[in-house]
Amino acid sequence: MELNKKNKKTRRDFLKLSSAIAGSVAFYSMFKPIESVANRKTDVTEREHWYGFGFDIEKCIGCGLCAKACKIENDVPREPFFFRTWVEQYTIKNGHIIKDENVIVESPNGGIDGFTQSVPDKEIFKSFFVPKTCNHCYKAPCVQVCPVGATFETPDGVVLVDDSYCVGCGYCIQACPYGARYLHPEKKTADKCTFCYHRLKKGLAPACVDVCPTGARMYGDLDDKEGPLVQFIKNHTCRVLKPHLNTKPKLFYNALNEEVR
Amino acid sequence: MPKHILRLIILFVIVIGLFLVARQFLIPESFGEYGHYRANSIEENANHDIKYVDRAECAECHDDIAALKQGGPHKNINCQTCHGPGNLHIEDPTPENIVKETEREFCGRCHNKNAARAKLIKQIDINEHNIESKCIECHNPHEPWN
Numbered sequence: 001m002e003l004n005k006k007n008k009k010t011r012r013d014f015l016k017l018s019s020a021i022a023g024s025v026a027f028y029s030m031f032k033p034i035e036s037v038a039n040r041k042t043d044v045t046e047r048e049h050w051y052g053f054g055f056d057i058e059k060c061i062g063c064g065l066c067a068k069a070c071k072i073e074n075d076v077p078r079e080p081f082f083f084r085t086w087v088e089q090y091t092i093k094n095g096h097i098i099k100d101e102n103v104i105v106e107s108p109n110g111g112i113d114g115f116t117q118s119v120p121d122k123e124i125f126k127s128f129f130v131p132k133t134c135n136h137c138y139k140a141p142c143v144q145v146c147p148v149g150a151t152f153e154t155p156d157g158v159v160l161v162d163d164s165y166c167v168g169c170g171y172c173i174q175a176c177p178y179g180a181r182y183l184h185p186e187k188k189t190a191d192k193c194t195f196c197y198h199r200l201k202k203g204l205a206p207a208c209v210d211v212c213p214t215g216a217r218m219y220g221d222l223d224d225k226e227g228p229l230v231q232f233i234k235n236h237t238c239r240v241l242k243p244h245l246n247t248k249p250k251l252f253y254n255a256l257n258e259e260v261r
Numbered sequence: 262m263p264k265h266i267l268r269l270i271i272l273f274v275i276v277i278g279l280f281l282v283a284r285q286f287l288i289p290e291s292f293g294e295y296g297h298y299r300a301n302s303i304e305e306n307a308n309h310d311i312k313y314v315d316r317a318e319c320a321e322c323h324d325d326i327a328a329l330k331q332g333g334p335h336k337n338i339n340c341q342t343c344h345g346p347g348n349l350h351i352e353d354p355t356p357e358n359i360v361k362e363t364e365r366e367f368c369g370r371c372h373n374k375n376a377a378r379a380k381l382i383k384q385i386d387i388n389e390h391n392i393e394s395k396c397i398e399c400h401n402p403h404e405p406w407n
Contacts, residue, residue: 152298162302
């Protein structure tokens with residue numbers, strides 16, 4: 001009995017121990033963020049490039065050869081609904097421009113076979129083509145939701161998929177507000193625009209940019225202030241898609257209409 | 262120390278040890294090098310083969326057409342925009358492994374009348390304009406309207 005009592009911890013001991021544990025956890029957690037910043041390998045001063053796209057809606061003629069070239073270059077399944085890049089035709093009909101029913105959006109087979117005008121000229125208030133692809137967001141929702149770390153932003157600003165690590169859960173496909181991802185029907189993994197990373201690294205332009213006959217698509221280094229992309233953004237009224245979502249896209253559009261979502 | 266506590270400690274050490282060993286095997290190589298992903302995946306993505314070759318390569322053999330194209334409004338257009346990817350053709354240059362578009366619909370992709378099309382592009386209605394013949398019978402795509 002006497003021995004047991006001696007061994008027994010007092011309330012004071014218990015409080016001491018638990019506050020010591022709580023204190024050290026708090027102390028460690030204060031250093032944790034500093035540690036991860038210190039271990040971060042790429043900061044602005046280190047990276048060589050920070051890639052972005054610039055699309056000029058005024059120059060896009062809707063030939064759809066970008067979407068076609070993308071499928072060929074990247075072995076994207078030929079069926080509709082699997083697209084890394086596609087083109088949409090927006091047609092705003094005469095009448096009240098604020099009403100949604102006056103806006104028609106068409107993208108037959110992603111524009112791969114080109115477009116035919118479906119609304120007669122006299123009913124049209126305004127019509128234009130919008131090329132779309134992954135926005136390679138700086139704060140990418142798809143990267144945030146991936147449970148296994150199979151999608152990520154490379155140090156040079158390209159959002160990629162690690163298809164050998166992806167489990168195909170499809171969270172990223174749902175998270176992308178731009179509809180830029182799809183589940184590859186054979187690989188059963190998420191797939192999307194890679195900015196033609198394999199071409200970039202060989203010094204070539206992405207396939208869609210390379211084949212664009214009017215120069216409506218361009219790409220460049222957002223860190224290079226004298227470069228063509230930064231100059232394009234500087235000299236045009238550029239906007240990004242869905243800025244209110246705070247995804248910080250690196251795809252900039254000239255002459256983007258309010259109606260484009 | 263009481264025996265049962267000692268047993269528990271030993272068990273804990275074994276379980277934690279096994280966890281650490283398993284972790285070593287389960288975490289792929291290069292994971293976490295740049296962030297919460299496999300750094301080697303960057304390399305793997307970069308290693309895919311290209312199909313659309315460097316646009317300068319076409320002119321190495323077809324310098325006559327490149328020169329012809331320089332004088333016309335199609336001068337800035339990549340050959341592979343119309344002719345498709347050139348990867349097979351530069352390895353083994355035969356007419357079979359390069360695309361030669363001849364149909365009206367192909368020209369119509371850019372030149373068919375469409376309200377959304379930029380006005381600087383010459384446009385015709387392919388359902389009305391000289392329907393009987395192919396575009397290339399009158400217009401040389403390498404130097405159109407010359």
